[in-house]
Amino acid sequence: MELNVVDLSRLQFAMTALYHFLFVPLTIGLSILLATMETVYVMTGREVWKRMVKFWGTLFGINFVLGVATGLTMEFQFGMNWAYFSQYVGDVFGAPLAIEGLMAFFLEATFVGLFFFGWDRLSKRQHLAATWAVAIGTNLSALWILIANGWMQHPVGSAFNPDTMRMEVTSFYEVLFNPVAQAKFVHTVSAGYVTASMFVLGISAWYMLKGRHIPIAKRSMAIASAFGFASALSVVVLGDESGYEANLNQKMKLATIEAMWETEPAPASFNVIAWADMEKRENVFAIEVPYVMGLIATRSLDTIIPGIKDLVERTKDRIRQGAIAWDALQKIRQDPANASADVRETFLQNENSLGYAYLLLPFTDNPMEATTAQVDAAAWSTVPEVMPMFYSFRIMVACGFFFILMTTVFFYYSSSGRLDVLREKRRWLLHVAVWSIPLPWIACEMGWFVAEYGRQPWIIESMLPTSAGVSSLSVTEVLLTLAGFVALYSTLLVIEITLMIKYIKIGPEDGENPDAVPAAPKQPVPAAASVPAE
Known part of the structure; x- marks a missing residue:
């Protein structure tokens, strides 16, 4: 396959984005769990909860640092690999990113220092406030990033200026309350809560299998199962909302997710399993469930x-x-300055379809002279590969229902006070929890693949194709930076996994049996009362 700047730039951004998102969901979820655990500590005054916060906080810190390091390179790529995109959307895209840095990231980064170094310098309530500030800042960071990303999926509150060749904000309110952005935000943060819950649940199960740190493992498992159960249910409900928004605003994405080649009578059936032939443009086979897709995607019959x-x-x-x-x-x-009113009127009448003309540029220099074959080729370029979309979505959904099942089971045992039964008679459930730790990351990556690959060939839905947004770079230059990122990120991945495993093996601070009543001090036996040896 011939290498080109567009594909290499896409590969580089996809690689760095997917790698960065290995850290984001755990940071989002653990921040809320830490704040919850510390709230219990402040309310009860029991030291076991403080040790829990410090232990999980150590893992949060490792993840947080590497997440920040990998996130910064993504913003540099906008100017490095996507110069025309940055110039085209800077007036719109720059605002939420700037607000994220000034309001959310600075809040998060400032108070994370107080979280780690303020235990002996702040009162309990002051430290708790710092922990909640970290959690709020983390979630606000996700909000503003997803507002920017949601605008790329559904560009509202903006208009193209033909004189400046830029998109300009017409209503920041519409950008802020973009329904796609809001649906993505709640769905993404809920996925982060599930990721952290399964992480805590799996590590706690490992401690129970090893017979170590049992009091902390039990309490961590109780919070993680309850929080994870609620979050997993939320992910499914909010995912349904994202699907509904896709049917309204990204119909091609929804059609490829479902491998739906032909328009069916309402309500459409749902393909449980299918295999598509992209050349023949049809499904080789499919197992369908009548009506289900129509009900899910349109909420109507x-x-x-x-x-x-x-x-x-x-x-x-x-x-x-x-x-x-x-x-x-x-x-x-x-x-x-001298463009006629008729020319401007013609542009305004057809402006909403301008982005589609750019789809012709890989085939002809003048879209007005495009042949029927070139128009057909440009139109079919808007169809992503069906099979990766179809099965990525189903892997994500299958993982989601598995998380509901797992958190339900562990919530039942923890709420009924029967966690010891798992150690004695249901150890296989603990093993399942341990081996399930990677699954939330797989689900999250599949979700982002569906969201981002599913809108190709658009970098801004229906307005700017990805091929039109790249910088004027050579293949060699992009290859060199791609190789550099692969080397750097591989090193960081090894560091992350090594540090995580190291501190998980070390475990929380000692202080077992937190429920034990302190023993009364022993009284010295008077010498006169001692019994002589026989």
């Missing part, structure tokens, strides 16, 4: 979900309309 082929035909019309807008834009750019 009479709304039709368009299939891939139907959407491609609609795209062809948008491409032809976009070519008219592109031609008018070129005339405006040649002489902005």
Whole structure:
């Protein structure tokens, strides 16, 4: 396969983004769990809860530092690999990223220092406030990042200025309360809560199998199972909301997730298992459940979900309309001050389809002269590979229902005071919990793959193709930076895993049997009362 700057730039950003997201969900979830545990400590005054906060806080700190380090490189890539994208959307995209840095990250980074070094310098309540500030800052960081990402998925509250060739904000309120962004935020943070819960649950199960730190393991397991159960249910409900928004705003993404080539009568069936042939543009086989997809995606019995082929035909019309807008834009750019009112009016009438004209640029230099074959090729380029989308989504969903099952089982044992039964008679459940630790990360990565790969070829949905947003770099330059990132991130991954395993093996501070009543001090036996040896 021929290497090109667009594919290499996409590969580099995908690699760094997916790697960065190994740290994000655990940071988001652990921050809330730490604040919850410390709240119990302040309310009860029992030292075992303080030791729990310090132990899980150590793992949080390792994860937090590496998450920050890997997140910074992603922002540099906007200017390095995606210069035209940055220039095109800077007025819109820059605002939430700047607010995230000024309001959320500074709050999080400032108070994380107080969390680690303020135990002996702050009162209990002051330290608790610092811990909650870390948790709030962490979640606010996710909010502003996802507002920016949600705008890329559904660009609202903005308009294209043909004189400046930039997107400009028309309503920051619409950008802020973008329904796609809000759905992504609650779904993503809930996934982070599940990740942290399964992490804590698995490590606590390992301690119980080893017979170590049992009091802390039991309490950690109780909180993780309860928090994880509520979060896992939320992920499913909020994921349904994301699917509903996709049907409204990203119909091609939804059609490829479901391997739905043809438009079906409402309500559409759900493909449980399918295998698609991209060349023949049909499913080789599929196991369907009637009505389910229509109910999930439209919440009705009479709304039709368009299939891939139907959407491609609609795209062809948008491409032809976009070519008219592109031609008018070129005339405006040649002489902005003297562009006629008719030219500007023509542009405004077709402006919403301008992005579709850019899909033709890999095939022709002049979209107005595109042939029927070129229009067809550009329209079919809007269809992502079906099989990766189809099965990535189902892996994510399967993991989600597994998390509900696992947290339900452990919540039952912890709430009924029967965790010792797991050690004595149900050790296999503890082993399952330990081996389940990686699954939330797999589910999260599958979710991000579906979200980001599913909107290709758009870097901004229906407005700017990914191929139009890259920098003017050579293949060699991108390859060198890609190799550098692979080497650096591989090193960081080894460091992360090594440190995590090291501190998990060390475990919490000693202080077992926190429920034991302190023994009365022994009284010295008077010498006169001693019994002589016989």
